[in-house]
Amino acid sequence: MQQRFLIICFLVTLSCVFLHAGSNFNKHRPHRPRPDSEIEERAATSFTTEQRQVQNQLLADHNTYRAAHCAPALKLDDTLSRSAQEYAEELAKTNTFEHSTLTDLGENLFLMESSRPITDLIAATKQASKGWYAEKNKYDFDTAVFSEETGHLTQLLWWETTHVGVGFAIRKDGSKYKMFLVAHYLPPGNVDGLFFDNVLPVECKFY
Numbered sequence: 001m002q003q004r005f006l007i008i009c010f011l012v013t014l015s016c017v018f019l020h021a022g023s024n025f026n027k028h029r030p031h032r033p034r035p036d037s038e039i040e041e042r043a044a045t046s047f048t049t050e051q052r053q054v055q056n057q058l059l060a061d062h063n064t065y066r067a068a069h070c071a072p073a074l075k076l077d078d079t080l081s082r083s084a085q086e087y088a089e090e091l092a093k094t095n096t097f098e099h100s101t102l103t104d105l106g107e108n109l110f111l112m113e114s115s116r117p118i119t120d121l122i123a124a125t126k127q128a129s130k131g132w133y134a135e136k137n138k139y140d141f142d143t144a145v146f147s148e149e150t151g152h153l154t155q156l157l158w159w160e161t162t163h164v165g166v167g168f169a170i171r172k173d174g175s176k177y178k179m180f181l182v183a184h185y186l187p188p189g190n191v192d193g194l195f196f197d198n199v200l201p202v203e204c205k206f207y
Contacts, residue, residue, distance in 0.1 A: 058166045061162060106184065113178050144195040154198075158190070
């Protein structure tokens, strides 16, 4: 029987461990949410049906998790999706897994490896958000500080983040298949000193 294996990776400015992901820590001044009129929108004429499916699935999963933590729903942004798509394709082309040099947005990375072709893009996309959210078990909501082990979670839940963009690319690497998924966020999360107000526990209540 042919052996099948599946490795899922996230990157948080650390090396790959079976679950690799990415979320950069922002030590700069706080970024305030921008109104829709200030978010640059690019005509959505270059996204494939599969790309749209992945974008919409990640958006739905993010908003489900955010709702449980009293964070407002994100909106899908085509400009962010274009930058995320371009970077996912770069990662696949170079077969690397590291953060981009962009500094004005938040970024989460996800890598899946399989011994068989990755055809169920919806399931793979769900694994990205699920893996990032699983960092909740390691995050201390009382201390409320950045950690490389929980950076994806805090970006996913960041209250002041309003928009997200998503891109992915797949490559064959020897006997393995790899799916690179990139999520870009505005305003970026993980801002030093603002974790307590932006990453709320599930017991959160607004009156």
